[in-house]
Amino acid sequence: MIRFKIAIFITALAICCSPAWSQTTDSDLKMFGYFQVSLTHQKDLPSENAVNSFQVQQLNIFLQKNLTTNWTAFINFEFLNSYSSFRNWGAHNLEEAWVSYRRSNQFKLKLGLQVPPFNNLNEIKNRTPLLPYIIRPLAYESSFNEIIAIEEFVPARAFVQIYGFIPWDKAKVEHAFFIGNSPNINNDPERGQTGVDSTNTFLFGGRLGLRFLNFKAGVSATFDDLDFSFLADTFLADTLNYPLTRLRKVPRIRLGGDFSFNVGKFSGEAEIIRVTYDDDHPDFNVDKEFFYGTLGYSFSEKLFLYGSYWATRENYHPVTDQDIDVFNGGASFALFDSLVLKAQYARVKIANSRQVPHEFDFDYYTLALSVVF
Amino acid sequence: MKILIILLLLIIAGATDAFSQVAVIAHRAVQADTLTQSQLLDYFTGDIKSWADKTPVVVLDLKGQSEIKDSFYKRLGITSSRIKSIWLKKLLLGEGDAPEALKSEDDVVKRVASTPGAIGYVSRSKVNSEVKILRIVEKEKL
Numbered sequence: 270m271i272r273f274k275i276a277i278f279i280t281a282l283a284i285c286c287s288p289a290w291s292q293t294t295d296s297d298l299k300m301f302g303y304f305q306v307s308l309t310h311q312k313d314l315p316s317e318n319a320v321n322s323f324q325v326q327q328l329n330i331f332l333q334k335n336l337t338t339n340w341t342a343f344i345n346f347e348f349l350n351s352y353s354s355f356r357n358w359g360a361h362n363l364e365e366a367w368v369s370y371r372r373s374n375q376f377k378l379k380l381g382l383q384v385p386p387f388n389n390l391n392e393i394k395n396r397t398p399l400l401p402y403i404i405r406p407l408a409y410e411s412s413f414n415e416i417i418a419i420e421e422f423v424p425a426r427a428f429v430q431i432y433g434f435i436p437w438d439k440a441k442v443e444h445a446f447f448i449g450n451s452p453n454i455n456n457d458p459e460r461g462q463t464g465v466d467s468t469n470t471f472l473f474g475g476r477l478g479l480r481f482l483n484f485k486a487g488v489s490a491t492f493d494d495l496d497f498s499f500l501a502d503t504f505l506a507d508t509l510n511y512p513l514t515r516l517r518k519v520p521r522i523r524l525g526g527d528f529s530f531n532v533g534k535f536s537g538e539a540e541i542i543r544v545t546y547d548d549d550h551p552d553f554n555v556d557k558e559f560f561y562g563t564l565g566y567s568f569s570e571k572l573f574l575y576g577s578y579w580a581t582r583e584n585y586h587p588v589t590d591q592d593i594d595v596f597n598g599g600a601s602f603a604l605f606d607s608l609v610l611k612a613q614y615a616r617v618k619i620a621n622s623r624q625v626p627h628e629f630d631f632d633y634y635t636l637a638l639s640v641v642f
Numbered sequence: 643m644k645i646l647i648i649l650l651l652l653i654i655a656g657a658t659d660a661f662s663q664v665a666v667i668a669h670r671a672v673q674a675d676t677l678t679q680s681q682l683l684d685y686f687t688g689d690i691k692s693w694a695d696k697t698p699v700v701v702l703d704l705k706g707q708s709e710i711k712d713s714f715y716k717r718l719g720i721t722s723s724r725i726k727s728i729w730l731k732k733l734l735l736g737e738g739d740a741p742e743a744l745k746s747e748d749d750v751v752k753r754v755a756s757t758p759g760a761i762g763y764v765s766r767s768k769v770n771s772e773v774k775i776l777r778i779v780e781k782e783k784l
Contacts, residue, residue, distance in 0.1 A: 303734070333736055338698065343736035369736070374690065396734045399727065434689070439680050441689070482719065531724060570707070570723045606726060641730070 297334070304328040305397040305611075307637035314630040324351045326412070326637065327397050329364070342368045347395060349411060364395065375433045385427035385447040386476045387489045388527040388540040394423075401601045403613045403637040406561035406579045407593060408542060416619070417581060417593065422542050422559050424449065424474055424491050424523070434480070443478035443487065453496040470494040470518065476525075483532060489525035494518045495546070520547040534567045554586035571603045594618045597633075607641040663766040663780055664714050667754050667773040672697070672761070677776045683718050685761055687728050688738045693759060701741035702750050702762035710747070714763045717779045 307326045312319040328348040335341050344366050350359035367381030386392045393399050394409035404410055408422035427449035434441040449472040455463050470493060478487025497516040522545050529538035539562035546555050558581065565575035579595040599613035615633040666682060668674070673695050677685070684690040685699055692698050704711045707722070715722045729740035744750050747764040754760040755772035769775060 301733075331734075331736070341736060367736075371691075392735065393731065396731070399731050399734060567721075567723070570721070641734075 299333045300331070301333075301642060302328070302330040303396075303398050303639065303641045305403070305637050305639045307403055307635055310634040312632045312634075314632065326350065326403070327395060328352075329395065336368070339371045340368060341371075373433070375435050376431065377433045379430040379432070381428065383427055383430060383447075385424050385430060385449065385474060386432070386445045387423050387474065387491065387523070388476070388487070388525040388542065389529055389538050390540070391423045391489075398607075398609065398639050398641050401563075401565065401573055401575055401599060401611065402577075403599070403611050403635040404597070404615055404633060406559075406563075406577070407581050407595060408559040408561075417583070418557075420452065421521075421544055421557060422523070422581075424472060426450065427472065427474070440479055440481040443476070443480060446473075446475040448473055451493045451495070453494075468494065468496055468518070474523070478527075484528075484530045486528045487526070489523070489527070491521075491523040493521055495521050515549065521545070522547070535565070536567070537562070537564045539563070552586065554584045556584050558582040573601045575599055590622045592620045592622075601639075609639040611635075611637040611639060613637075663778050664710060664717070664763050665766040665769050665775050666761065666763050666777040666779070667751065667769060668761045668776050669754055669758050670772070670774050671758055672774065672776075674776060675774075679718060682777065683720065686715075686718065686741075687720075687725065688732050691738070697759040700757050700760040702753055702757075702760055703741040703743040704747070704750065704763075705743040705745050710763070710765055714779065 305326045305328075307324055309322050309324070310319065311322075325348070330346045332344040333341065345364040347362045347364040348359065349362070352359035352361050354361070363382065365381075365383050367379050367383045369380075370378040372378070384392050384395070390400075390406065390409050394405060395411070404412075407413060407417055408419055410417075411419065413419060424447075427447035429449075430445060430447040432443075432445035432447075434443045450466040451468050451470040451472055453466055453468045453470075455461060455465055455467045457463070460467070472491055472493040474489070474491030476487050476489040478485060495518075497519050523542060524545075525540060525542045527538070527540040530536065540560070542557075542559040544557040544559075548555075559579075561577065561579040563575050563577040565573055567573050576598045577595075579593075579597075581591075581593045583591045583593075585591070595615050595617050597613060597615035599611065601612075602610045604610060613633070613635045615635075616630065617633065618630045619628065621627040666677065672693055674693065681690070686701055688701070690699065712722055715725055726740075729738075732738040733740060742753075744753060744762075747768045750762040750764050751768055751770060751773060754762045755770075761776070766775075766778060
């Protein structure tokens, strides 16, 4: 027993005095976050049916602690669409839980649940105070999840990332490489542990970018395999005579390109994403494309105006195709640094083709208050 | 008499210069003696977080809007609102905290003098011997 106590004491002493712990803690635990409250008026055309809705679109609470000079821990709790488990509204996510290590500007490491960089917006899509939009460009708008398969366009999660930048004269070459789960996460308790990847494949991805003065451009890519075996019992497998073994591991490639600039009072950003599935079947096509472009003008330090166009092209051959086009414009006005008023108008046009052609449009008018605390 | 007038004019011209120039100042122990505009931008946007000797960089800013602040950032080729959004992005991504903003230029000089690794900017006329000057930039006409 005495030996055991001594062993514990020596171990505790060794841990306390090890170099990693002897560096003094840089900061206390920091808690901060933001939320965005919105009022939306949606009018379907031509029926003129309309709905008005207030909601807490997004609330994020961060916990951060600098463990040493180089190590930082970060937690991000996210609440969407006026979350209430009692009333069965919205969603609550553990969105991020990672620790980062900064060796130099060229080499930084992030371990744990994180949102990986992909094009301009993926990493900051839920950081509403950084965006002038209330409704975000289609592939990034979580409230469109029921209309568009948003997680097919962009990688939602990664677990390991190496990133940084390399100075090159006045420019900087940005790099980020990440690994995560493939998208085949089990959510059925009857099939075993939920929340874990049900296959032996990984998501690999990254972004290479160039930053020069107020211009930024980059290319992004991810590679993973999808398990489409749930289609085995559907008419698709019979109709297409698709072998089950082939459906279990369909390679998917996302390719993206992004560009942004700030020149005087003008700013702009644009990106394109192409998602391809290597399914080896001429009659089965679920490839997708996404584009958005925004041009903005800062009237003053407080007032920003913008116009923007977004589009998705989704194939669901042989069932249907879906094209969505959104034309929109908006403004943001900073009452002060942590309180911003936003307004946005969007005309959404959805067209389905193939077996049951269908088109419908609707208008969105939204107002929002974005608060950082 | 002529010499006296010339001397007086020179003194006035010098004083005017001191008021129309922004000095980038640092703690005396900082090893760098000068910084390029590009390096300054890296420090003030948090891209570079430590000096060559690994001492952490402590950036100090001025609170609110002022002529010297707008002029300094304009000289760096960036607006103060863009600087704010860069730091907000770093904060929300867990990459760093915005610089502490102090009320007056005198406060900046005092804090730079007493904080190892500190860097800030003030009117040249405010600089004293307790800090070192890394760069002088002419005030931009706004």
